[in-house]
Amino acid sequence: MGFPKRKNIQDEVRQKLVIVGSKNPVKISCTDAGFHQAFAGAFLVEGLNVDSGVSAQPKGDEETLQGAINRAKNSKAVFPEADFWVGIEGGVDSINGEMHAFAWIVVVDSFDNLGKSKTSTFILPPAVAELVESGLELGEADDKVFDRENSKQGNGAVGILTSGALDRKEYYQQAVVLALIPFINTDMYKIAIND
Template sequence: MNFPKRRNIQEELRQKLIIVGSKNPVKIASTDAAFHQAFTGAFLVEGLNVGSGVSDQPFGDEETLKGAMNRAKNSKAVFPEADFWVGIEGGVERVSGEMQAFAWVVVLDKEDKIGKSKTSTFFLPKAILDLVDTGMELGEADDIVFERSNSKQGNGAVGILTNGAIDRKEYYQQAVVLALIPFIKEDLF
C-alpha cells in the first residue's frame, strides 16, 4: 500500500533564507523581489561580501558566468545553513567593435541544483567603452561620464541610459526569476 508523502509542515511554514553573494543593495532587492514573485512563502534575503574570483570588470560570457557561479558557491561555503545562494555578476563584451553590457545570475540550493540565467544585453556609448578599455570598471566609468557617485549601487548603466525606463533592480529581477526555473518546475530538472 502506498501512503502519501508526509508533509513537513514546520519546514513549509518556516522562513527560507537566501544569501546573495554581494552587499550591493540592488542585487539584494532584485533577488528578494524575484523570490517573492516566483514563490509563495516567507523569505529573508541577506547579502554577504564574497569574492567573485574574476576581474573587477569581467569580459565576456565565460568570465562573467564564472564570477556569478563563484559568488553563489562562495556564499554557500561561508553560510551553508541557508536554503538558496545567489550570485549576480555584471560583465561586458566586445561585439563588432562595440561593447555590450549584461549580467549572469546563478542560483544554488541545498541539493546542489543549479539555475542560471543571463540578463538582456545593451550597448554602451563610446565614451564609456573607451574608459572600460583602459581597465576601468563599468560603474566607475558611468560615474565619470554621467557625473554621478556610486551608480553601480543605484540604477547603474541600464537605468542611466534608459532615463529610468528600466531600472537596475527590475533588470536583474527578471534574470533571477529565470534562474529559478529549475526550482519552480522541479519535476522537469
Template sequence: MAFPQRKNIKEEKRQQLVIVGSKNPVKISCTDVGFHHAFDSAFLVEGLNVSSEVEDQPIGDEETYLGAFNRSKNAKMVFPEADFWVGIEGGVDEKDGEMFAFAWVVIQNRNGKIGKAKTSTFFLPSVISDLIKGGMELGAADDQVFNRENSKQGNGAVGILTNGAVNRKEYYSQAVILALIPFLNENIYI
C-alpha cells in the same frame, strides 16, 4: 513588468533563507523581488561579501558567468545553513567592435540544484566603452561620464542610459526569476 504566477516551493511554514553573494543593495533587492514574485513562500534575503574570483570588471560571457557562479558557491561555503545562494555578476563583451553590458545570475539550493540565467544586453556608448578598455569598471565609467557617485549601487548603466525607463532592480529581477525556473519545475529539471 508582468511576473509569473506564484507557486508554492514547499509546504513548509518556516521562512527560507536566501544568501546573495554581494552586499550591493540592488542585488539584494532584486533577489528579494524575484523570489517573492516566483514563489508563494516566506523568504529572508541577506547579502554577504564574498569573492567572485574574477576581475573587478569581468570581460566576456565565460568570465562573467564564472563570477556569478563563484559568488553563489562562495556564499554557500561561508553560510552553509541557508536554503539558497545567489550570485549576480555584471560584465561586458564586444560584438563587431562595439561593447555591450549584461549580467549572469546563478542560484544554488541546498539539494545541489543550480539555476542560471542571463539578463538582456544593451550596447554602451564609445565614451564609456573607451574608459572600460582603459581599465575602468563600468560603474566607475558611468560615474565619470555622467557625473555621478556610486551608480553601480544604484540604477547603474541600464537606468542611466534609459533615463530610468528600465531600472537596474527590475532588469536583474527578471533574470533572478528566470534562474528560478528549475526550482519552479522540479519535476522536469532533475
C-alpha cells in the same frame, strides 16, 4: 520543504533564507523581489561579501558566468545554513566594435542544484566603452561619463541610459526569476527538494 508555485499558495510556509554573494543593495533587492515574484512563501534575503574569483570587470560570457557561480558557491561555503545562495555578476563583451553590458545570475540550493540565467544586453556609449577598455569597472566609467557617484549601487548604466524607464533592480529581477525556473519545475529538471 519545497516551494509552492505562485498559483498554489499554501497558508503557511517556513521562511527560507537566501544569501546573495554581495552587499550591493540593488543585488539584494532584486533577489528578494525575484524570489517573491516566483514563489509564494516567506523569504529572508541577506547579502554577504564574498570574492567573485574573476576580474573586477569581467569580460565575456565565460568569465562573467564563472564570477556568478563563484559568488553563489563562495556564499554557500561561508554560510552553509541557508536554503539558497545567489551570485550576480555584471559583465561586458565587445562584439563588432561595440561594447555590450549584461549580467549572469546563478542560484544554488542545498543539494548543489544550479539555476542560471543571463539578463538582456544593451550597447554602451563609446565614451563609457573606452573607459572600460582602459581598465575601469563599468560603474566607475558610468560615474565619470555621467557625473554620478556610486551608480553601480543605484540605477546603474541601464537606469541612466533609459532615463529611469528600466532601473537596475528591475533589469536583474527578471533574470533572477528565470534562474529559478529549475526550482519552480523540479520534476522537469529532476531536482530533489527538502520535503
